[in-house]
Amino acid sequence: MRILHTSDWHIGRSFHGHATLDALRGVLDALVEQVRENEVDVVLVAGDVFDSAAPAAACYAVLTDTLRALSDTGATVVVTSGNHDSAARLGFQASLLRDGIHVVTDPLSTGTPITLDDEHGTVHIYGIPFLEPALVRHLWPGAELRSQRQTIEHAMGLVRADAAVRGGRSVVMAHCFAAGVDATPGVEREIRQGSLDVVPASAFDGPDYVALGHIHGRQRLSERVRYAGAPLHYSFGEADKPRGSWLVDLDAAGLAGVEWLELPVPRRxxxxxxxxxxxxxxxxxxxxxxxxxxxxxxxxxxxxxxxxxxxxxxxxxxxxxxTPVGARGDDGSTYALRVRAARSDAELIDVFLSHVREGEGASERESEVIRGVIGEHTLAEART
CATH class of the missing domain: 3.30.160 (Double Stranded RNA Binding Domain)
Structure with missing residues (x-):
């Protein structure tokens, strides 16, 4: 069985105020062609399909067109919700979708796979939608679910228990922040508090392949556990991170190979x-x-x-x-504190110049002019 692992489409996200829908549509069209050319059997979209919980109407059109095009290639499509998505909005029409398109947003579906067959037997695909501990702990009252780690470990426990009964090969989809990844600061909306919600890679022991979402750059935690990253650049901090998806092959024994497929970059x-x-x-x-x-x-x-x-x-x-050259580093004191510490008008002006110039105060020549102006002003005040 051949699987394409993608994630974090973030349909509707802007880039420094510029719309990205047209660029993303072009990249997703290229992804559809890769699915067709590589005779992919299953496409996995591991969360953050939309960028917000209330996407605009045009965003739904991009998703609908892409899912339809992927289905037309003959591939089965499995989509899970991420922390940016509204599970209700993403999944509201799941039961109305054509055969071969599965949208997994119900937490209680965790541990119930989508089962497919190839010449080697069955492959069970377990989609784990994004699970916010505070919102799902009531669904499993016997489990302590106070962090992402506990919640994912509980979900994986359900998966492993079900897989042990069914037998065959298994693939898991999840959306989380796993230990050991290199995130892009300011890009991935935090779904963790300090280190409490970092999920250890060991949580994903068992399946033949684990398709993760949330991190925008491709990451390889192990041969079996990977992030595909976003198909489009959404930050200058991502500029050096390639865009693409993982092409995963399963044989009778399990994972047979993984290959990276580059996607086009609309604008560098x-x-x-x-x-x-x-x-x-x-x-x-x-x-x-x-x-x-x-x-x-x-x-x-x-x-x-x-x-x-x-x-x-x-x-x-x-x-x-x-970003001035030679700017002095921050000494830890705030602008207000430096203002209060100034002992003369000249020092006060120097503090202001250092603040607006990001560290560079008055030059020697400017200091002379400042002293001259301050001196004249003080003399004029004394005469009035």
Whole structure:
């Protein structure tokens, strides 16, 4: 049996205020072609299908069209809900979907597989929807479910018990933060509190393959346990992480092989750094002019209207950051505390300049001008 493992489509998510629906639709069309070309039997979508609990109407159209296209290839499709999804909205029409498309959102379905057959026998696919401990613990009153770890371990206990009775090969889908993964800060919405909700890889012992979702970059926890990541880049922090899915083969004995299938990147992500004048004119930035751009300008002081000026050269400049060269590190004191600690007007102005310049205070020449102005002002006050 040949399986394609994908996840974290995040239909409806924006990229620095820019819509991504058209780009995602193109990438998902490419994924459908990969399913057809590789004669995939089963497509697994491991959670975070939508980016929000209340997606716009256009998001449903993208999902419907993609599921229909995947089904038209002859593949069975299994979708589970993630922490971004509303299980109710994602699963409300599950019973109306055409044969071969399964949307798993009911926590009580945990431990009940979707069973498929190939020339070697049966394969049981156990979809575990995202389980929020506070919302599902009443369903299993005899179990202590206070963390993601406890909840996933309980769910996997149900899976293993059922698989032991049924026999055959098994595949699990889950959406969680597993120990040992490399997350992208600020991208994956947290589903953990400190280390309490980190799920150990050992929780997934048993199945022939475990298809995980939630982390946006591909990850290999073991030969059997993997994250596929998101099919589209949603952050500059993901720029160096490839986009794609895992092509998984099962034979009579279980896992036979896993191959990475690259997906196209609609527009590259590039971070560029230099003074604003350099960013606007230097030829070394010529090859990124049509990329999504994160511009970091290093001038000592904030410049006027940098986004508008940069977008004349980089029409897809998505974010601008002022990162002065030689900025002093944070000494742990807040701006308010430094203001209160200033012993003179000159020091107060220096504190302000250091704050707005991210660490760089007044230069020697500026200090002279400040002292001169303050001196004249003080003299004028004394005469009134």
């Amino acid at each position: 992500l590039s971070t560029i750094r230099g003074t604003l004048d350099e960013l606007l004119a230097d030829e070394r930035f010529g090859d990124v002019e049509t990329d999504w751009v994160c511009a970091q300008y290093t001038d000592a002081t904030p410049q006027s209207d940098p986004m508008r000026r940069l977008q004349k050269r980089f029409p897809f400049c998505a974010t601008v950051m002022h």
